[in-house]
Structures are given as C-alpha cells and as structure tokens.
Amino acid sequence: xxxxxxxxxxxxxxxIIGLMSGTSCDGLDIALIEIETNKPVSEFKFITGQxxxxxxxxxxxxxxxxxxxxxxxxxISQINFYLAKIWSEMIDTFLYQIRYKKNExxxxxxxxxxxxxxxxxxxxxxxxxxxxxxxxxxxxxAQLSGIPVIGDFRxxxxxxxxxxxxxIPYFDWIYFSPFKKNLLxxxxxxxxxxxxxxxxxxxxxxxxxxxxxxxxxxxQAAQILFNKKFDLNGSLAAQGNFSDDLFEAIKKMDSFINxxxxxxxxxxxxxxxxxxxxxxxxxxxxxxxxxxINTLTEYTAFSMHYNYLxxxxxxxxxxxxxxxxxxSSNKYLVKKISEYxxxxxxxxxxxxxxxxxFKEAIGFAILAHETLFGKCTNVPQVTxxxxxxxxxxFCPV
Amino acid sequence: xxxxxxxxxxxxxxxIIGLMSGTSCDGLDIALIEIETNKPVSEFKFITGQxxxxxxxxxxxxxxxxxxxxxxxxxISQINFYLAKIWSEMIDTFLYQIRYKKNExxxxxxxxxxxxxxxxxxxxxxxxxxxxxxxxxxxxxAQLSGIPVIGDFRxxxxxxxxxxxxxIPYFDWIYFSPFKKNLLxxxxxxxxxxxxxxxxxxxxxxxxxxxxxxxxxxxQAAQILFNKKFDLNGSLAAQGNFSDDLFEAIKKMDSFINxxxxxxxxxxxxxxxxxxxxxxxxxxxxxxxxxxINTLTEYTAFSMHYNYLxxxxxxxxxxxxxxxxxxSSNKYLVKKISEYxxxxxxxxxxxxxxxxxFKEAIGFAILAHETLFGKCTNVPQVTxxxxxxxxxxFCPV
Numbered sequence: 001x002x003x004x005x006x007x008x009x010x011x012x013x014x015x016i017i018g019l020m021s022g023t024s025c026d027g028l029d030i031a032l033i034e035i036e037t038n039k040p041v042s043e044f045k046f047i048t049g050q051x052x053x054x055x056x057x058x059x060x061x062x063x064x065x066x067x068x069x070x071x072x073x074x075x076i077s078q079i080n081f082y083l084a085k086i087w088s089e090m091i092d093t094f095l096y097q098i099r100y101k102k103n104e105x106x107x108x109x110x111x112x113x114x115x116x117x118x119x120x121x122x123x124x125x126x127x128x129x130x131x132x133x134x135x136x137x138x139x140x141x142a143q144l145s146g147i148p149v150i151g152d153f154r155x156x157x158x159x160x161x162x163x164x165x166x167x168i169p170y171f172d173w174i175y176f177s178p179f180k181k182n183l184l185x186x187x188x189x190x191x192x193x194x195x196x197x198x199x200x201x202x203x204x205x206x207x208x209x210x211x212x213x214x215x216x217x218x219x220q221a222a223q224i225l226f227n228k229k230f231d232l233n234g235s236l237a238a239q240g241n242f243s244d245d246l247f248e249a250i251k252k253m254d255s256f257i258n259x260x261x262x263x264x265x266x267x268x269x270x271x272x273x274x275x276x277x278x279x280x281x282x283x284x285x286x287x288x289x290x291x292x293i294n295t296l297t298e299y300t301a302f303s304m305h306y307n308y309l310x311x312x313x314x315x316x317x318x319x320x321x322x323x324x325x326x327x328s329s330n331k332y333l334v335k336k337i338s339e340y341x342x343x344x345x346x347x348x349x350x351x352x353x354x355x356x357x358f359k360e361a362i363g364f365a366i367l368a369h370e371t372l373f374g375k376c377t378n379v380p381q382v383t384x385x386x387x388x389x390x391x392x393x394f395c396p397v
Numbered sequence: 398x399x400x401x402x403x404x405x406x407x408x409x410x411x412x413i414i415g416l417m418s419g420t421s422c423d424g425l426d427i428a429l430i431e432i433e434t435n436k437p438v439s440e441f442k443f444i445t446g447q448x449x450x451x452x453x454x455x456x457x458x459x460x461x462x463x464x465x466x467x468x469x470x471x472x473i474s475q476i477n478f479y480l481a482k483i484w485s486e487m488i489d490t491f492l493y494q495i496r497y498k499k500n501e502x503x504x505x506x507x508x509x510x511x512x513x514x515x516x517x518x519x520x521x522x523x524x525x526x527x528x529x530x531x532x533x534x535x536x537x538x539a540q541l542s543g544i545p546v547i548g549d550f551r552x553x554x555x556x557x558x559x560x561x562x563x564x565i566p567y568f569d570w571i572y573f574s575p576f577k578k579n580l581l582x583x584x585x586x587x588x589x590x591x592x593x594x595x596x597x598x599x600x601x602x603x604x605x606x607x608x609x610x611x612x613x614x615x616x617q618a619a620q621i622l623f624n625k626k627f628d629l630n631g632s633l634a635a636q637g638n639f640s641d642d643l644f645e646a647i648k649k650m651d652s653f654i655n656x657x658x659x660x661x662x663x664x665x666x667x668x669x670x671x672x673x674x675x676x677x678x679x680x681x682x683x684x685x686x687x688x689x690i691n692t693l694t695e696y697t698a699f700s701m702h703y704n705y706l707x708x709x710x711x712x713x714x715x716x717x718x719x720x721x722x723x724x725s726s727n728k729y730l731v732k733k734i735s736e737y738x739x740x741x742x743x744x745x746x747x748x749x750x751x752x753x754x755f756k757e758a759i760g761f762a763i764l765a766h767e768t769l770f771g772k773c774t775n776v777p778q779v780t781x782x783x784x785x786x787x788x789x790x791f792c793p794v
Binding site: 005006009057058062066068070071072073074076078079080082084085086115117122124125126127129130131132137139140142143152155156158159160371374389392393394395 | 402403406452454455458459463465466467468469470471472473474475476477478479481482483512513514515519521522523524526527528529530534535536537539540541549552553555556557768771786787789790791792793794
C-alpha cells in the first residue's frame with residue numbers, strides 16, 4: 001500500500017529509526033540505521049543512537065501506571081496516546097541533535113511499552129486467551145512525527161499461540177548468518193540467553209532460548225554480601241575459591257537449566273529467595289563470601305555450557321561462542337566460560353561490529369524493514385508460534 | 398507494502414468485509430462488498446450483510462468490562478485479543494452461510510469496539526492528552542482470519558486533534574456525490590445528524606454534525622406517558638395537537654441547536670432530566686399526553702430545519718433532503734420535516750439504493766479500501782482535525 005509504502009519500496013536506500021522502551025522505563029533507545037535496498041539487509045549501516053531519558057515526573061507517572069493493580073479505561077486510552085506523544089518529541093530532539101531533518105527519515109520501527117504479556121492461556125469470559133499489550137500507539141506516533149511507523153510486533157506471534165518473544169533472534173540471524181559459521185550468541189543480561197546461528201544460513205535452524213542466570217545471581221550476592229551493585233570485572237570472584245558443596249546445592253535447586261527449550265525465565269526464578277535458599281543449604285562458615293561469588297560465577301558459566309551440551313550440541317557443533325550483554329565485561333565469568341567451552345573460541349559481539357547498546361532498537365528498525373517487504377520475522381521454533389508471520393502494523397501518514 | 402498490499406493493489410476487483418461493533422454490544426455487523434478497481438469506488442456492490450449476535454455470556458462479559466470503573470492491565474490485554482478471536486469465528490460463520498471461501502476475501506475493514514473516546518484534552522502525567530481506544534486487535538484478527546485487516550481508524554484523526562468522529566461522512570460523500578446534487582442527508586437515530594453533500598463533489602465542502610434530537614425525546618415521552626418503546630409510525634403524534642407553550646419551553650431549554658458546528662451530542666443532553674424539565678415548565682393540564690408527543694415530534698423536525706437554516710443554508714442551497722435511520726419510519730415526523738423544508742423534496746436513503754442496516758459496516762469496508770490506496774478519509778472540517786490523514790493500521794498476514 002499505500003501511497004507511503006509503495007514509495008518506500010521504490011527507494012534505493014531507506015533511513016529507518018528503531019525505538020525500544022524497556023520495562024525499566026528509564027528512557028527511550030533510539031537508533032538510526034540506513035539500508036541500501038539493493039544490498040543484503042545485513043549490510044545496513046548503524047548511523048547513530050541515543051538513549052533519551054524520561055523526566056522523573058514522566059518515569060514516575062508511567063511506572064505508577066504499569067504497577068497499578070487497577071486502572072481505568074480512560075487511563076489506558078490516555079497513556080497509549082501520551083507515550084506516542086513524548087516519543088515523538090524525543091525523536092525531534094534526537095534528529096535536532098544529529099542534524100537530520102524529519103523528511104530524511106523513511107520509517108520508524110517501534111516496539112512500544114509493554115504493559116502486559118500473557119503468552120500462557122487464561123480463561124477470559126468463555127475462552128482460553130493469550131495476549132500481549134504494548135502502549136505508545138504507532139498510528140499516533142506516525143501522525144505526530146510525520147513518519148510512517150510499523151509497531152506492535154509481538155501481537156501477531158501471540159495470536160498464533162506463540163510466546164511473542166524473543167523477537168531479536170531474527171535480527172541475530174540477519175546480522176550473523178553472513179559470517180557463515182555456527183555461532184552461539186550468548187547475551188548475558190540479568191538472565192542469559194542463547195541464539196544459535198547456523199552456518200547454513202537457514203532460518204529454520206536458528207535456536208534461541210533463555211539458558212539460565214546471567215548477572216542476576218552474582219549481582220544479588222554482591223549486594224547482600226559486599227553491598228556492591230555488581231562484581232566489577234569479576235574481581236571478587238577471582239579472589240574466592242570454588243565450593244563444590246555450594247555448586248551442587250545450586251544445581252540441585254535449579255530446575256530451569258534442565259527444561260527443554262523453548263523456555264524463558266526471569267526475576268520470578270533467580271530471585272533473592274532462590275539465592276537465600278541456596279546460601280542456607282551450605283555451611284556458611286566453610287564458604288567465604290568471596291567463595292560464594294566465585295561459585296555463583298562458576299555456576300553461571302556452567303549453566304551456559306550445560307544448556308549447550310543438552311540442547312544445542314546434539315544437533316549442531318559450534319565454531320564460536322560470541323558473548324554480549326553487561327555480563328560479558330565480567331572477566332572472571334568470561335574466563336570460566338572459556339574453560340567450559342574448552343577449544344571453542346570465545347569472542348565478543350563488538351568484535352563483530354555490532355553496537356550492543358542499541359541492539360534492540362536496531363533490531364526493531366530491521367524488523368520494520370522486513371515487514372515493509374513482506375517478510376516473516378517471528379521464528380516459530382523459537383516462539384512456538386503455529387507458523388511464520390509478518391509482524392507489526394503499518395501506520396501510514 | 399508489503400507482499401499483501403502490493404498484491405491487493407494489482408487486483409481488478411476486491412472483495413472487502415466491513416465490521417462494526419456498536420456501543421450497545423448486541424453483536425457484530427458484517428457487510429461484504431465488492432469493488433471493481435477500474436471503476437469509481439462509489440460503484441461498489443453490496444453483496445450481503447449479517448448481524449451476528451453475541452451470546453448472552455459474551456455480551457454480559459463485554460458490557461461488564463466496558464462499564465467497569467476499574468480494570469486490570471491483564472483484562473484490557475485479554476479483551477483486545479478475545480474480541481478479535483470471536484469476530485474471527487463470526488466471520489467464519491458468515492462466510493460459511495453465504496458459501497464463500499476465506500481466500501475469496503481480500504481485506505477486512507474493522508472499526509473495533511470502542512472502550513474509551515476522549516476527544517477533549519485532559520491532563521495526563523504532564524501533558525494535555527486526547528485519545529480514543531478501540532479493542533479487537535486488527536493484527537490478531539488478521540492472523541486468525543488469514544485475511545489482511547485495516548483497523549483502528551479513529552486514532553489518527555484524534556492524534557491530529559480531531560474529534561475522531563464522525564467518520565461516516567467520507568462514505569456518504571463517496572456514495573452520494575456521484576448524484577451531483579446538493580443533498581442534506583439526515584440520519585435520524587437517537588440523535589439526528591446531518592451530512593451535507595455538495596453537488597460540486599468537493600470533499601472540502603462536505604459538512605457533517607449532530608443537529609439535535611432524533612428519536613430520543615419522542616421515545617422517552619412514549620415510554621413515560623404511554624409505556625410504549627416508541628411512537629409507532631408517529632400515530633400518537635398524529636392524534637395530538639401542537640402546544641405552543643410546550644414548544645417554546647423546549648426551545649428555550651435546548652442550547653444545543655444554537656451551537657456552531659462542528660458539534661456533537663448524545664444521551665448526556667437529551668436525557669430524561671431534559672424531558673422532565675421541559676414537561677414541568679408547562680401547565681400539564683392544558684396539554685394532553687398526545688399533545689406532548691405531537692409537540693416533541695414537531696420540535697424534532699423544527700430543530701433539523703433550524704440547523705439547516707443557520708449552518709447550511711448560508712453557504713449552500715439544497716436540492717433534496719434524504720432521510721435515513723430508524724426515525725425515518727415515523728410518518729408524522731417525516732410529514733413535519735416535509736412541511737418545514739417546504740418546496741425541497743424529502744426522500745429516503747433507501748431510494749438511493751443504500752442498505753441502511755449495514756451502512757456503517759459498509760462504510761468501514763470502504764474506508765479500508767481507501768486506506769489501501771493511500772487516500773485520506775477523515776474530513777477535517779467535520780472532525781476539526783489539523784489536516785487530512787490516511788486512517789487505520791494495515792495488518793498483513
């Protein structure tokens with residue numbers, strides 16, 4: 001369609017903005033990329049990115065809304081327009097600072113602010129229903145910015161009984177498959193997740209799932225035991241010793257690492273309760289505080305390798321492990337990962353030229369591009385959706 | 398875009414389903430039309446229509462949700478998917494009954510179920526915000542039906558500071574302007590509204606606004622005074638006499654008919670309180686119950702003509718009045734309208750070959766078609782939007 005998209009499809013290059021507003025509501029990640037339409041999508045150019053923070057008042061208002069047990073129809077209607085409005089202002093700021101004019105931007109891919117995500121069915125009125133809800137209406141954003149928007153990517157996958165997440169594996173596939181290696185991309189956030197990219201380049205061989213703890217257990221222990229936000233560079237871990245007892249206790253408690261993919265987890269599993277239970281099972285006097293950090297770090301590395309052995313290795317031998325996310329700067333963790341993966345080289349996402357800070361924002365710019373060209377971007381074996389789908393809603397101006 | 402829409406744009410005829418789910422939540426109006434793409438849009442063919450009622454359990458569940466003072470994010474997320482699911486099942490039923498296959502349908506235009514509509518700004522967090530919210534996610538409907546959907550038409554107009562309503566004047570313009578007459582289309586529902594269609598065919602000369610009471614005052618008086626749901630054929634009115642006192646009392650109380658367009662009203666104005674106040678101002682003993690019905694009917698006709706004189710006639714002389722809506726079967730009302738408009742012929746919408754029962758559903762099928770072809774379908778002088786906009790979100794499959 002439409003006037004807009006027909007024109008867009010004819011252009012020899014497209015400048016696309018990707019937007020990501022995460023669950024922490026700190027701000028909006030904005031990435032600007034350029035794609036030459038006669039080249040492979042993977043050769044897109046990352047022009048620049050910026051995270052624009054919400055004002056304290058905005059953040060408080062949004063968080064208060066999201067955390068409310070009960071809301072009104074009025075409030076949900078209003079926040080959907082409100083977020084689009086402030087994002088459009090943030091795009092103005094971004095473009096002004098990088099000295100771009102609006103009419104130089106062809107398209108926006110917007111994730112939206114997740115308000116609810118329920119991939120597991122629950123009875124509603126008379127039917128079992130799964131759903132997902134993102135606010136920050138893409139049609140409002142299109143009208144206010146004057147730029148066509150594709151948004152609401154997760155909806156179609158959930159409609160097809162998919163988990164609606166993760167969606168980034170498609171981007172990983174676009175980005176890494178041209179290297180023609182079997183790559184295990186490990187993103188170490190609070191939780192760690194895998195994306196396996198096959199050297200064959202076949203999308204239907206891509207695997208992706210949460211594999212276990214990332215920084216979450218280490219960070220919490222650093223807070224409880226050392227009053228530190230995290231174990232900088234893994235230096236605490238490096239000073240401790242490994243405790244076999246503690247390690248076995250964690251392993252025994254952690255059912256998640258044995259679960260078959262697709263699987264996902266979060267703060268509801270590797271939380272303080274989990275950590276306290278673990279700490280209570282071992283004789284604290286025999287394990288120093290640094291030993292705890294050391295052993296949790298070892299366990300974190302182990303859980304990655306364990307998942308690899310059980311759920312990737314039976315199908316695919318990997319050429320490289322490629323680490324990303326905040327946890328990839330924990331040197332002790334990286335050392336342990338390297339030890340577990342033995343002869344397999346361990347590299348970093350930035351060595352592949354990807355700007356990690358804006359990976360998700362870039363990802364949604366790429367998804368918008370793919371939707372524009374009628375490509376399916378959910379990965380059914382990853383999300384468990386019934387079939388591939390073109391994700392997102394196109395909102396013309 | 399996209400695969401879907403590029404293919405659609407190439408077809409020489411399109412079969413489009415229009416869906417309307419009104420605020421009463423009785424059921425879903427489904428209309429099927431066919432448009433030959435090498436002919437004017439106005440020559441679309443209405444194939445058939447059906448209203449599929451919600452089950453009692455569905456209707457109660459939806460109404461309860463809409464009327465709740467407080468809801469949860471979970472419930473809003475779920476109802477958005479739920480409605481799309483049951484509509485997709487209703488479309489299955491409809492297509493089965495009319496012996497059409499799904500792959501014969503090219504596109505769906507879906508209005509959605511309005512949950513909230515707030516065209517007047519209200520402070521939200523730190524900004525004055527207007528908004529509108531329709532549930533029944535068009536991307537879910539697209540995936541479940543396997544048919545591309547364009548939905549959420551009102552959003553873009555509200556984003557441009559428009560009222561987001563009425564949207565049907567664009568359809569009226571498509572339908573009636575080929576007759577090349579200055580037509581005053583009067584839709585007599587609970588409220589009456591005008592659409593003026595210029596013989597010039599110029600969209601920017603179209604006028605549309607609520608002009609005053611339709612059946613609302615007459616129906617309420619019939620209920621209070623005669624315990625009847627409405628004045629069938631206007632027979633009660635025909636048996637009464639006109640009361641000048643009562644007429645003047647109503648006129649004095651009714652500020653709405655003097656308001657400059659664009660204007661809209663509803664049950665919040667012509668309600669029982671209004672009617673009671675009117676009845677109390679007159680000496681009841683001198684006015685029989687039938688006189689009340691007679692005079693309210695006269696006032697209803699008067700208010701149409703009054704609005705015409707003040708807000709249409711200064712710019713345009715009309716060739717015909719064209720009546721539609723439930724009130725057009727009130728013979729006494731029609732007689733009075735004819736008297737007020739004197740030499741101007743008074744006709745009916747069905748004389749122009751339009752199936753009124755499915756007018757709105759047909760309207761959203763037409764709007765979807767126009768959006769597909771990149772046409773703006775809000776009428777800024779009607780909605781007060783800052784500028785014309787392509788309405789709706791395109792959801793591919």
